[in-house]
Amino acid sequence: MTLKEQGAAAKDAARKLAVVGTEAKNRALERIAGALLDHRHAWLEANAEDLAVAEAAGMRRSLLDRLRLTEDRIASIAAGVRSVIALPDPIGRTDRTETRPNGLIISRRRVPLGVIAMIFEARPNVAVDAAVLCLKSGNACILRGGSEAFRSNIAAVRIMREALSGSDLPEDCISLVQDAGRETARELMHLNEYVDVLIPRGGAGLIRSVAREATVPVIRTGEGVCHLYIDEKADLDMGAQILHNAKCSRPSVCNAVECVLIHEKIADAFLRRAVPLLDAEHTELRCDENALALLGSRGVPARDADWDAEYGDYILAVRIVSGLDEALDFIAEHGTGHSEGIVTDSLASAQRFTHEVDAAAVYVNASTRFTDGGEFGFGAEIGISTQKMHARGPMGLEELTSWKYIVCGCGQIR
Amino acid sequence: MTLKEQGAAAKDAARKLAVVGTEAKNRALERIAGALLDHRHAWLEANAEDLAVAEAAGMRRSLLDRLRLTEDRIASIAAGVRSVIALPDPIGRTDRTETRPNGLIISRRRVPLGVIAMIFEARPNVAVDAAVLCLKSGNACILRGGSEAFRSNIAAVRIMREALSGSDLPEDCISLVQDAGRETARELMHLNEYVDVLIPRGGAGLIRSVAREATVPVIRTGEGVCHLYIDEKADLDMGAQILHNAKCSRPSVCNAVECVLIHEKIADAFLRRAVPLLDAEHTELRCDENALALLGSRGVPARDADWDAEYGDYILAVRIVSGLDEALDFIAEHGTGHSEGIVTDSLASAQRFTHEVDAAAVYVNASTRFTDGGEFGFGAEIGISTQKMHARGPMGLEELTSWKYIVCGCGQIR
Numbered sequence: 001m002t003l004k005e006q007g008a009a010a011k012d013a014a015r016k017l018a019v020v021g022t023e024a025k026n027r028a029l030e031r032i033a034g035a036l037l038d039h040r041h042a043w044l045e046a047n048a049e050d051l052a053v054a055e056a057a058g059m060r061r062s063l064l065d066r067l068r069l070t071e072d073r074i075a076s077i078a079a080g081v082r083s084v085i086a087l088p089d090p091i092g093r094t095d096r097t098e099t100r101p102n103g104l105i106i107s108r109r110r111v112p113l114g115v116i117a118m119i120f121e122a123r124p125n126v127a128v129d130a131a132v133l134c135l136k137s138g139n140a141c142i143l144r145g146g147s148e149a150f151r152s153n154i155a156a157v158r159i160m161r162e163a164l165s166g167s168d169l170p171e172d173c174i175s176l177v178q179d180a181g182r183e184t185a186r187e188l189m190h191l192n193e194y195v196d197v198l199i200p201r202g203g204a205g206l207i208r209s210v211a212r213e214a215t216v217p218v219i220r221t222g223e224g225v226c227h228l229y230i231d232e233k234a235d236l237d238m239g240a241q242i243l244h245n246a247k248c249s250r251p252s253v254c255n256a257v258e259c260v261l262i263h264e265k266i267a268d269a270f271l272r273r274a275v276p277l278l279d280a281e282h283t284e285l286r287c288d289e290n291a292l293a294l295l296g297s298r299g300v301p302a303r304d305a306d307w308d309a310e311y312g313d314y315i316l317a318v319r320i321v322s323g324l325d326e327a328l329d330f331i332a333e334h335g336t337g338h339s340e341g342i343v344t345d346s347l348a349s350a351q352r353f354t355h356e357v358d359a360a361a362v363y364v365n366a367s368t369r370f371t372d373g374g375e376f377g378f379g380a381e382i383g384i385s386t387q388k389m390h391a392r393g394p395m396g397l398e399e400l401t402s403w404k405y406i407v408c409g410c411g412q413i414r
Numbered sequence: 415m416t417l418k419e420q421g422a423a424a425k426d427a428a429r430k431l432a433v434v435g436t437e438a439k440n441r442a443l444e445r446i447a448g449a450l451l452d453h454r455h456a457w458l459e460a461n462a463e464d465l466a467v468a469e470a471a472g473m474r475r476s477l478l479d480r481l482r483l484t485e486d487r488i489a490s491i492a493a494g495v496r497s498v499i500a501l502p503d504p505i506g507r508t509d510r511t512e513t514r515p516n517g518l519i520i521s522r523r524r525v526p527l528g529v530i531a532m533i534f535e536a537r538p539n540v541a542v543d544a545a546v547l548c549l550k551s552g553n554a555c556i557l558r559g560g561s562e563a564f565r566s567n568i569a570a571v572r573i574m575r576e577a578l579s580g581s582d583l584p585e586d587c588i589s590l591v592q593d594a595g596r597e598t599a600r601e602l603m604h605l606n607e608y609v610d611v612l613i614p615r616g617g618a619g620l621i622r623s624v625a626r627e628a629t630v631p632v633i634r635t636g637e638g639v640c641h642l643y644i645d646e647k648a649d650l651d652m653g654a655q656i657l658h659n660a661k662c663s664r665p666s667v668c669n670a671v672e673c674v675l676i677h678e679k680i681a682d683a684f685l686r687r688a689v690p691l692l693d694a695e696h697t698e699l700r701c702d703e704n705a706l707a708l709l710g711s712r713g714v715p716a717r718d719a720d721w722d723a724e725y726g727d728y729i730l731a732v733r734i735v736s737g738l739d740e741a742l743d744f745i746a747e748h749g750t751g752h753s754e755g756i757v758t759d760s761l762a763s764a765q766r767f768t769h770e771v772d773a774a775a776v777y778v779n780a781s782t783r784f785t786d787g788g789e790f791g792f793g794a795e796i797g798i799s800t801q802k803m804h805a806r807g808p809m810g811l812e813e814l815t816s817w818k819y820i821v822c823g824c825g826q827i828r
Contacts, residue, residue, distance in 0.1 A: 015746060015772070018770075018772065019769055019770055098791060100789070100790075100791060104780055104784060104789075106790060106791075111772070111802075113802050113803065114772075114802060192625060192626065196801075196802050196803065197802075197803055211606060211629070212606065212629055213629065214629065215625070215626055215627065215628065215629065217631065217632070217801065217803045218631070219803075235825070238825040241825065241827055242825065242827060244827075245827035245828060246827075249827070249828060332429060350822075354820045355433055356432075356433050358429070358432065358525070358528075358818070359818060360818060360819060361818070361819040361820075361821055362818060362819070362820050362821065363821045363822075363823070364820075364821070364822045364823065365822070365823045365824055365825055365826075366518055366821055366822070366823025366824075366825070366826040366827075367826065367827045367828055369827070369828040370518060370821060370826070370828055371819075375514070375518075375828070376514075376520060376819070377512060377514060377520075387610075387631065388525075388527050388528060388610050388611075388816035389527065389610065389611055389631045389633075389803070389804045389816065390803045390804040392816050392817055392818060392819075393817075393818070393819050402802035402803065402806050403806055403807075404772070404773060404774060404775070404776060404806060404807070405774060405775040405776070405785075405790070405806075405807050406768045406775075406776050406778075407775055407776065407777045407778070407780055407784060408764075408777075408778045408779070408780070409777070409778065409779045409780025410652075410779055410780075411649070411652040411655065411656065411779055411780070412779075412780040412781060412784070413655055413656060413658075413659035413660075413663070413780075413781045413783070414659060414663060414781055414783040414784055414789070
């Protein structure tokens with residue numbers, strides 16, 4: 001099957017899926033959850049082959065761990081599918097109705113986007129998570145996973161499609177690109193006739209290359225060069241706790257802070273509180289000249305590239321600023337529009353910061369680590385959008401929908 | 415100034431514009447309205463040059479008329495600017511607020527998209543309409559008009575920028591690409607670093623080439639191959655009136671019907687009512703075999719291309735169908751997702767049609783000509799989106815916005 005044929009099949013399936021009710025979708029999801037458990041051995045075997053190949057190729061241990069499936073992990077993936085069953089279905093909801101002066105009744109009804117393509121990297125749970133969120137929101141999906149998890153993804157998609165074959169939903173609601181080469185990824189990025197939205201999930205390199213290349217509509221996700229600004233009037237202990245949490249609780253995720261900006265007047269006092277916390281995780285501090293003067297041998301000099309780096313590791317860029325204006329300018333220049341935070345007790349500073357910072361989520365006196373669909377109360381998330389078109393911030397089921405206007409009349413003409 | 419420099423200037427202006435209040439924006443709009451009237455002679459002179467060049471090049475009379483400015487038209491354009499002043503400002507509105515179990519207060523606030531690029535064709539009013547809607551919604555715009563209206567657009571943008579220079583808003587909120595060549599249009603389509611959204615306005619050829627080529631986020635607008643389906647149980651007189659209105663009231667616009675699908679059981683009776691109305695406008699009827707058998711010499715045989723044609727003229731494709739299923743399949747295959755209508759007295763048929771047709775606006779017993787920002791109550795429109803991402807259907811001020819989440823805490827960590 002060519003990718004075009006696969007696109008046409010997905011589009012056809014999407015048309016059927018769009019008009020299926022919530023109960024039928026939930027039954028299909030329950031079948032998928034059951035099938036993933038019933039056929040877990042086949043999935044584990046495929047995963048073992050991926051692991052063997054990756055190990056032979058010298059993959060790092062932390063990446064091998066991300067790639068690995070276990071009985072426990074499969075149980076938790078299946079539980080995740082069941083939690084999506086419990087979420088409210090956004091499709092069919094009418095969120096506006098108006099009777100116009102001429103008697104026309106215009107209502108706006110939530111509908112699926114259609115066909116969602118996902119390009120993602122190594123973790124084998126992503127194929128299931130993404131397929132299930134697309135299905136619940138009435139969208140067919142075309143998945144294209146990384147080559148490292150190729151056999152695992154084939155097995156997962158086969159299990160899910162078999163589960164669908166006994167349901168009211170067409171199998172082609174879920175399909176996998178059967179070739180992990182770069183050429184098919186490029187073709188997918190230009191499949192304008194069939195793909196309504198493409199969501200890349202993975203590292204900054206993947207996201208940027210998709211955004212540069214794709215002509216299908218793209219939602220950029222997960223690029224997070226996030227800052228925390230410690231204001232002159234901050235509660236410094238609170239600031240130190242927030243910085244420690246935002247940097248060290250899980251440095252590999254996109255909502256982790258990469259750079260702290262510190263008001264010059266409280267820089268010394270703040271660093272004396274924050275550094276011992278960061279020390280506990282052996283966090284490397286890459287400093288501008290002024291911070292280095294305060295930190296001495298505890299810091300290392302930052303290079304230009306550090307101010308735009310998404311480390312994903314126990315590394316923090318540290319910079320002293322003259323005040324809020326400089327912090328705002330710096331964030332405007334170096335932020336990726338993901339999550340930005342201020343620690344302050346000044347209402348005026350908090351208001352200016354939230355008003356002027358252009359990012360998906362702007363924090364006052366809280367850790368940027370809360371930018372997450374679960375923490376925001378969405379129940380699940382397919383990614384965190386860092387663009388302004390369509391959806392911004394954590395994307396739950398509603399962000400995977402569009403709308404149509406239904407206009408009812410009794411013969412009105414214009 | 416290179417296009418890149420222009421993009422950087424627009425981005426810089428957008429950052430300032432995003433935090434300006436409604437009153438300052440309205441004052442700037444009032445200055446623009448006044449300036450367009452005060453300097454109308456300069457604008458008319460530039461337009462006269464465009465007209466002279468176009469006439470010498472043999473432009474059709476109807477197109478020359480679209481290109482022509484008059485004192486009356488300028489007065490009406492200035493009145494349009496003032497009507498935008500009266501519209502509510504979407505920016506800064508908080509449309510959701512939730513207190514999470516951990517005490518975080520998360521609110522969603524409307525913000526501008528940033529920099530909006532517009533590529534449009536001949537009419538000289540579009541530059542002003544687009545700039546003014548962008549400004550009110552807090553967005554900087556980069557305009558790129560057609561070469562026919564090049565001098566008119568330069569004059570209009572110069573007048574608007576001069577008006578801004580005495581306001582609280584940076585001049586670079588509005589700028590024009592100073593070269594109407596194809597190469598700059600292509601460059602604009604790839605200006606990912608500076609352009610948040612590109613909206614093409616014009617014929618199907620322009621829209622499609624932008625969608626195929628652009629890597630910046632695009633909103634497709636105004637491709638309208640719209641259908642009207644006359645059901646077996648329709649009020650045939652109502653159907654004939656609606657068809658006449660939807661085809662003939664203004665055939666050049668995108669919400670006009672291009673093709674009527676008629677249930678075979680009432681085809682003869684319906685055509686006997688509809689054709690005399692269409693005759694009054696000398697509407698050409700391009701028919702499938704069955705319709706031709708009924709219409710005789712009044713019709714002409716349709717070719718394959720007629721079923722996908724956006725005529726924009728007094729031409730109508732006519733096709734007899736066996737029922738609702740065939741109509742739905744035909745619309746799924748040939749519609750452009752703009753506006754689709756059914757005339758029926760059957761509730762079941764109306765429900766299936768509105769449920770299953772995938773279009774921005776789906777009509778029951780009303781003319782498709784109502785797909786329009788003004789008719790929908792939006793006060794103004796920048797175009798009609800025929801895609802599902804971001805916005806669908808008429809786009810008013812709110813559709814030119816995004817949101818950000820403001821998260822307020824008191825030291826929460828995760």
